Amino acid sequence: MRILSHNMLQCIVKGCGAANYPLRLNGEAVHKESEYNEDFIKHMMSKIDYPALYQASQDVKIDLPSSLPEDYLDNEEFLKKIHDVTHIEEGGLYCNNCKRIYPIKNGIVNMLLNENEV
Template sequence: MKLLTHNMLTSNIIKGVSKGFPLKIVASKVEEKEVDFVPEFTARMIPKIDWPALRQAAADLGKPDNLPENVVEKYEENEEFLKKTHHVLMELEVLEGELICPETGRKFPVSNGIPNMLLREDEV
């Protein structure tokens, strides 16, 4: 699970949970994988992601990684910023661990890099 994927996931499918975002990550195995850096692609992702959630996720992995508190102005032209963002979004992979609902504490297992977001019938 890349952090870009994590940035999309929510637990608001659980009955009674309103936002369910961002899911806290407790990782037991994280891998760094090199992914080709395409600045235009990263720039296009930025408006779609939740920036505070991304920073939080990086912190959960113990890699606060100098991401600024806010998206910088004219980020399209800021290669250094884009590269850092690319690294956090695309190159960190959570292989084993748990995603935790911020409201209920419900844990979703991540195994082999795949989060299992299925609910039991009584949770829906």
């Protein structure tokens, strides 16, 4: 799972409340080379919640600036860093609020609830 995808996910346990975002991240960051796609990353940056991304990067010990650089759209070095922000192969997402864990196995996160949680 890309750390960028983490930015788009929230806890869905019934009654978890408003503090269901962002989820915390648990696991080891694996760096994977991928072709830099400028269109995508610029597009993605407009959707990303940066504090959540920063927190996730802290959780898995990746070095990102604590706040979004002002010139981020022209800052290719920064954009490439975000683009390459790595993957989690094994680990989990967990909700700080209700402590629910969503496991990540073989790079795929499982966001399914149990039947008693719906």
